[in-house]
Structures are given as structure tokens and as C-alpha cells.
Amino acid sequence: MLNRRDTLKSLLLGTAALSTGIALPWRAFAQQDERFPNPLKIPPLLEGNVVDGLRHYDLRLQEGVSQFLPGLSTPTWGINGDYLGPTIRMRDGEKVRLNVHNALPEDTSMHWHGFLVPAVCDGGPAQVIHPGSTWSPEFTVLQGATTNWYHSHLMHATGPQVYKGLAGMIVVEDADSGRLEMPSDYGVDDIPVIVQDREFNADGSFRYVSEYAGMIQGIQGDTILVNGTLHPHFVATTRTVRLRILNASNARTYQFAFADERSFTQIASDGGLLEAPLPRTRMILAPAERAEILVDVSDGREALLVSHGLVSTYGEYPGAMSQLVRSMDTQSFEILAIRPQSALAPSPIVPAQLRQIARLDPSQAVSTRPVRLMMGHGMRSGEDNGPHSGMRTGFGGGFGGGNYSINGRHHNMAFVNERVPLGDIEIWELQNTSPLTHPVHIHNIHFQVLDRNGVPPPPEERGLKDTVRVLSGETVRVILRFEHYRDPETPYMYHCHMLEHEDRGMMAQFVVV
Numbered sequence: 001m002l003n004r005r006d007t008l009k010s011l012l013l014g015t016a017a018l019s020t021g022i023a024l025p026w027r028a029f030a031q032q033d034e035r036f037p038n039p040l041k042i043p044p045l046l047e048g049n050v051v052d053g054l055r056h057y058d059l060r061l062q063e064g065v066s067q068f069l070p071g072l073s074t075p076t077w078g079i080n081g082d083y084l085g086p087t088i089r090m091r092d093g094e095k096v097r098l099n100v101h102n103a104l105p106e107d108t109s110m111h112w113h114g115f116l117v118p119a120v121c122d123g124g125p126a127q128v129i130h131p132g133s134t135w136s137p138e139f140t141v142l143q144g145a146t147t148n149w150y151h152s153h154l155m156h157a158t159g160p161q162v163y164k165g166l167a168g169m170i171v172v173e174d175a176d177s178g179r180l181e182m183p184s185d186y187g188v189d190d191i192p193v194i195v196q197d198r199e200f201n202a203d204g205s206f207r208y209v210s211e212y213a214g215m216i217q218g219i220q221g222d223t224i225l226v227n228g229t230l231h232p233h234f235v236a237t238t239r240t241v242r243l244r245i246l247n248a249s250n251a252r253t254y255q256f257a258f259a260d261e262r263s264f265t266q267i268a269s270d271g272g273l274l275e276a277p278l279p280r281t282r283m284i285l286a287p288a289e290r291a292e293i294l295v296d297v298s299d300g301r302e303a304l305l306v307s308h309g310l311v312s313t314y315g316e317y318p319g320a321m322s323q324l325v326r327s328m329d330t331q332s333f334e335i336l337a338i339r340p341q342s343a344l345a346p347s348p349i350v351p352a353q354l355r356q357i358a359r360l361d362p363s364q365a366v367s368t369r370p371v372r373l374m375m376g377h378g379m380r381s382g383e384d385n386g387p388h389s390g391m392r393t394g395f396g397g398g399f400g401g402g403n404y405s406i407n408g409r410h411h412n413m414a415f416v417n418e419r420v421p422l423g424d425i426e427i428w429e430l431q432n433t434s435p436l437t438h439p440v441h442i443h444n445i446h447f448q449v450l451d452r453n454g455v456p457p458p459p460e461e462r463g464l465k466d467t468v469r470v471l472s473g474e475t476v477r478v479i480l481r482f483e484h485y486r487d488p489e490t491p492y493m494y495h496c497h498m499l500e501h502e503d504r505g506m507m508a509q510f511v512v513v
Ligand SMILES: [Cu+2]
Pocket: 437, 438, 439, 496, 497, 498, 501, 502, 506
């Protein structure tokens, strides 16, 4: 809708440009078009079909070929397409069935990240989908309005499979969020932003981790794709745009901001809406973390989403380890150019209160469980429980290369690390004794962050979370209560979400009893 101010502005700009020929916004846009030439791809919405009260979704995991780089093709994997998958839309309270067909040449699995589901439906390493077969978990959507995702979780191969493209977004809506006045027109003012770093070989194929540095740092790609789009731009048609940002990178942490330092409003984190909108200028997201933000583009200027490199706090010591750790996540990137068209439709005003979160009381906690994130040292790196980890299979080397563990144990599918009683309030103490930051994800839960080294968390971590950064030397205490689905036989995972760490053993499992 064109209002008087917009009309005046476009008239003024047009006249000025004609009369003087100086570089006004439209001309600047022409230059920027060359820097961000590609329209942002919007993954198709998958709404499913209701049959007998059950909403069915069909997902086909398949090989494909993608064009990311000019003139080059990239062999990729995708879900119902060549790369990544559709955005699955679900409604809170609905019963769903996902038919996941594996048309790939390898085993895989499909995990519903952020979902509260029975353990047999979780899609972890135990729920392998063999080539040619279909896995059809059924569950009731329980978790309220949230931005979630789905991705491969195959033992020792999650990193390479997600890297090839086995991931997508899941948006859950509920009645409460529907009542809030919020941009919610998918692909128009409610935009999925799936951020991934990749590295390319000269022939256009993805280059996956092959060197020692990659074992430590995980993937640190030099090229950013957003929804599988290189150098993307999005044309805004509304005054406010809602971005659902998902860090679907294997191992890179981003520090998002806008190039002109404009502030934006965070409204949600992993587990749904925050209690109140949070004005921000910077926002750090580790792998698997999500955030929903509102960006005001009513000034008519391009909003360029960037990521500023992080500054390492790790000390400088002799040897390779210190250099590798200190160089992680230090690169800066331009991510996505948002270009408002000249006439912008009005957007809703954000409500001052978004939701109320009932806090779990630490004094009610029945038990406290230590979760120590560890990297072994030197020759101990040969000690392991599986292939592709430890010196015996050639992934070792000094400084604990390839030796990641939780509480001193590599992930072992035959060993259940914790048995958690249904309904108990518990505190999990995530202690990072290693030199790197690790984002810890716990399946089947929205937890609350109590504190970091005894200090209450910042406001962006006071919503519900399923993945939390734990910096080197930190202890992050989270409080949780499993309220659904007792199953003493089938474990859920908790692990570092840097996929190269997870694949090399920084993962453990618990059952709800
Ligand atoms: Cu890690």
C-alpha cells in the first residue's frame, strides 16, 4: 500500500535522479545488484494432507545437482528437491505422520530438531533408514509455535550428510501465536533464512573436511549460502520483515548484525517466542541455534545482514592447537541483502508482551547431572569406541585431534549414559574443559538456562532453548523436566552440535524412565 510519505519519497528520488544524474538509491541498487545478484530462494512450503485425522507429509531423500556458482554444477543431496528440503508447516496439537523415503545410495536418518517426540520417532542414530526403505514416525505436535529443523543424524556421518544438503526447516504454529499481530505470510514477510558455510573445489563440487584443522574446528567454509543461494537478495514489500534465522552450518558460529548497525528486534529463540521483544544490534548463533527477528526497512534503504567475526579469547600457546582455536569463527561475511521496494505495505506493531514462560525452580531439582565436554590429549586420542575416531583409524594425532567425549566416554550406541525419571526437575551442568566452544543440544526438551559460571543468562537466553553455547572453561547450568513419553529401551541423544565433533564422539544418550 502506498501512503503519502512513500509516494512523496519516490517522487522526490525519481525527480532528483533525472535532473542531476547523481548516485541516488536506485543507482546504488544497480551497483549492489551485481554484488547480490541472486534472488533469495524460498524453500517451498509443505503443508501435508489430512487423512483420517492424521496429517501426512511425504519426504523423499534424494541425490541432485545444484547450480550455486556461475557456470558450475555441484552434486548435492536434497529432500523433495536437489538441495535442502521444503519448509514443513505444522500446527500445534495436530497428529502428524512423516513418510521419509530414502532414495539415496547410503543409510541415513532424519531427526526432528527441537521436537518433543517419543524416542522411537526422534530420528537419531538408532532409527536408521536404509536405501530404498521408508520410515514413517507418527506423533502429536506438542511444542507450541517454534522454528525447528530436520536433518540427518546418522552415526559418524551426520557432518557429511548435512553438508551435502540433508536439512530443512519446520515451522510450528499455534493458536496463541496466531492471535498475536505478527508478520506471518510465508515468503512475503515471514522468511526462512538457512545460513550455511561451504567450500568449493575448482570443479564446483563441495569440499568436505579433509585435513587436521577440520577435525579440530569442524567445517569452516569460506562461502555462505542462504537457503542454498549464493550472494542472495530479498525484495521486501512490507515495512517489517520477519526473518527465521537457522544456523544450519556444520560448525561455524555467526555474529549477525546489519552493515549499517541498525537495530532489530528478536522475538523468538529455539523454543519459541521470548517473553518480550528484545531490541538488538548483534546476535550470536552457534550451529543449530535459531532466532526469529523483525527488521524494519521502512526507511527504504537496503538492510544488509552480515556476520562479524568473533574475537577468540583463547590464549596464544606454542603449537598448532592454539592457532586453530584462535582462528575459529574469526571471518566476517556478508549474508543477505534485504531491499525494500519503493512502496511498502504496513506491518503490524509488535506487541509488548509475547508470552509468559513458567520458570522451573532450581530448589525443586531432584538431581544434578554433570555433562563434561572433553577433548583428549596427545596419545590418548587413540582411545575410542567406533570407526572414524581416534588414532587407530588415522584420525588421531596430538592435542586430542579427533578425540571428543562427554564425561570421558566416546559415544557408544550400546551404552546408555543417563536414565532420567519422567516428570523430575533436573539440573544439567554443562562443563567445558576443552579449549573450544561447544554448542550443546539436548533432544526432546525445551530447557531453561539458569546461569553461566554462576551469572544469570543474558535476555536472549531467557526463552526456551534446545541448544546452548558453552564456552571454553564455562559451566552452563540448564534446568529441565521431561514431561512426555517414558521409554526405557530407546535413547535420546545429547551432544555437541558441531557435527564434526558429534561424529567423532562428543555425543551421549539418555533414556526417560
Ligand atoms: Cu564441539
